[in-house]
Amino acid sequence: MAGDWEHDEPESSDSLKTFGAFVQGLREHAGFTREEFGPLVRFSKHTIESIELGRRMPDKDFVERAELALGGTGALRRAFGHLTRQPGLAAWFRKWARLEQQAVSLGNYECRLVPGLLQSEGYARAAFGNSVPPLSDEQLEAQAAARMGRQQLLLERPNTAFSFVLDEHIVQRRLGGTEVTRGLLDHILAYAQLRNVSVQIMPTDSEHHAGLDGPLALLETPESRRFAYSEGQKSGRLIADPKEAAVLHQRYATLRSQALSPLNSMGLLERIRGAL
Numbered sequence: 001m002a003g004d005w006e007h008d009e010p011e012s013s014d015s016l017k018t019f020g021a022f023v024q025g026l027r028e029h030a031g032f033t034r035e036e037f038g039p040l041v042r043f044s045k046h047t048i049e050s051i052e053l054g055r056r057m058p059d060k061d062f063v064e065r066a067e068l069a070l071g072g073t074g075a076l077r078r079a080f081g082h083l084t085r086q087p088g089l090a091a092w093f094r095k096w097a098r099l100e101q102q103a104v105s106l107g108n109y110e111c112r113l114v115p116g117l118l119q120s121e122g123y124a125r126a127a128f129g130n131s132v133p134p135l136s137d138e139q140l141e142a143q144a145a146a147r148m149g150r151q152q153l154l155l156e157r158p159n160t161a162f163s164f165v166l167d168e169h170i171v172q173r174r175l176g177g178t179e180v181t182r183g184l185l186d187h188i189l190a191y192a193q194l195r196n197v198s199v200q201i202m203p204t205d206s207e208h209h210a211g212l213d214g215p216l217a218l219l220e221t222p223e224s225r226r227f228a229y230s231e232g233q234k235s236g237r238l239i240a241d242p243k244e245a246a247v248l249h250q251r252y253a254t255l256r257s258q259a260l261s262p263l264n265s266m267g268l269l270e271r272i273r274g275a276l
Helices: 014-030 034-041 045-052 060-069 075-080 091-102 121-129 137-150 152-156 168-172 178-191 242-258 262-275
Strands: 105-110 161-167 197-202 216-220 226-231 236-239
Touching: 014 045, 014 060, 014 075, 034 045, 034 060, 045 137, 060 075, 091 216, 091 226, 091 236, 105 242, 121 137, 121 178, 137 152, 161 168, 161 242, 168 178, 168 197, 168 262, 178 197, 178 262, 197 242, 197 262, 216 242, 226 242, 236 242
Parallel strands: 105 161, 161 197
Antiparallel strands: 105 216, 216 226, 226 236
């Protein structure tokens, strides 16, 4: 989803605070200030502070780099395995996020922004940078990191089918500028090469469009249960009623039949990329 969590303040947890204190203790024992530690883990001192205070979930890159910088004992990796919170996720989105972790298929139609699972880091930062009211630097860092971390779903679940239908005008809009848009298109094209990922574009000149009621996200569980999710400005609704979910799954199937094929969609994205 495009909006996923950008308007909700991340919540902390005891495990996050404990992990953060552990990182801080190891860092100080090694004699590094946050400014000195930053280049070693390739994160800003503000991000390190957020992790150490339990306000931000560290991603795997941080953990691996911190391990190397702080002795390579494996202690941080083991501690990381006990963290319990999904960072940066709005409270009303977390149930859907938990379902995503077990889904055998996920579908997403968007007419506003590129879905979070396909956003490049530059595009995500541009989107969060346009939040009203504005986010603090710390909030923006946490939200962007959470979004990038969630994209691991596409790589870690090769047996899950991910499909995306995007309105063409989304990728034509140069959110963040030309360079950000180039990076975004490269990012989408790279993910579209994965066997479990399908990206389709709904052309602007299409005479038929089954998604006029707005964005929707769908998934199916290993037990063949179908769920849907709809999102508004500052709220979201998980749809578990079988009849209502079935209607939305049917609507999405129609959308996919109306959109360009994955191959033709990639050709369109490449042409848009070449014209920038």
